[in-house]
Amino acid sequence: MNTIIERYNKIKLNIASVKPLQQVNIIAVSKTFPLEYINPLIDNGQTHFGENKVQEAVVKWTEVKKKNENIKLHMLGKLQTNKVRDAVRLFDYIHSLDNQKLADTLAKHQINQKKKLKYFIQVNIANETQKSGIPVNDLDPFYNYCKNEINLNIIGLMVIPPNDNNPKRYFKSLNELNKSLALQDLSMGMSSDYMEAVEYGATFLRIGSSIFGKRS
Numbered sequence: 609m610n611t612i613i614e615r616y617n618k619i620k621l622n623i624a625s626v627k628p629l630q631q632v633n634i635i636a637v638s639k640t641f642p643l644e645y646i647n648p649l650i651d652n653g654q655t656h657f658g659e660n661k662v663q664e665a666v667v668k669w670t671e672v673k674k675k676n677e678n679i680k681l682h683m684l685g686k687l688q689t690n691k692v693r694d695a696v697r698l699f700d701y702i703h704s705l706d707n708q709k710l711a712d713t714l715a716k717h718q719i720n721q722k723k724k725l726k727y728f729i730q731v732n733i734a735n736e737t738q739k740s741g742i743p744v745n746d747l748d749p750f751y752n753y754c755k756n757e758i759n760l761n762i763i764g765l766m767v768i769p770p771n772d773n774n775p776k777r778y779f780k781s782l783n784e785l786n787k788s789l790a791l792q793d794l795s796m797g798m799s800s801d802y803m804e805a806v807e808y809g810a811t812f813l814r815i816g817s818s819i820f821g822k823r824s
């Protein structure tokens with residue numbers, strides 16, 4: 609477990625070498641890892657955690673969140689509409705908002721539960737087939753719909769760039785799109801490319817294996 613804290617501190621040092629740490633939030637992506645791995649980070653003051661499956665997150669986090677009101681949970685994975693009620697109950701942020709049916713369902717459950725989450729719109733930046741995310745050409749109308757018609761609190765854009773070893777150009781495009789919508793936050797950068805993401809203005813980094821180790 610010490611190695612988890614060591615790796616986490618190293619990541620913070622790397623980021624701090626280029627930017628004040630207050631400007632960048634690390635989301636520790638704890639999917640597949642049990643609480644024994646997570647608790648040392650909570651004890652170390654880490655507050656943002658990411659998961660990608662609603663069921664796993666409910667089992668793992670419901671009690672922990674009751675005891676630690678500072679913890680903020682981020683839903684990073686594809687969200688099915690039949691899981692939205694549980695997701696709205698548990699999570700504070702959703703990073704995978706990318707279609708109108710999902711947006712409408714989230715809006716409905718927010719009202720039912722009298723709760724307001726924060727949202728990132730996931731963008732399919734390179735228009736890859738089979739990739740989640742809203743196509744760049746549909747982003748403006750989708751953003752306006754979410755914000756003005758159904759009152760979702762959209763705080764920024766999120767991207768998982770194509771696997772072509774050139775994340776910078778995608779981070780740059782996402783940053784420009786974010787500015788064009790006057791949004792404050794940017795969810796980008798994972799274990800392999802978080803320093804590049806910081807360089808292009810990421811405010812939320814989603815880091816899993818570089819903190820917790822390889823997932824089985």
Ligand SMILES: *Cc1c(COP(=O)(O)O)cnc(C)c1O
Pocket residue numbers: 637639660684685768798799800814815816817818
């Ligand atoms: C798993 C996951 C991450 C973390 O990936 P690592 O490479 O382990 O840092 C980030 N974002 C999303 C959407 C994920 O599903």
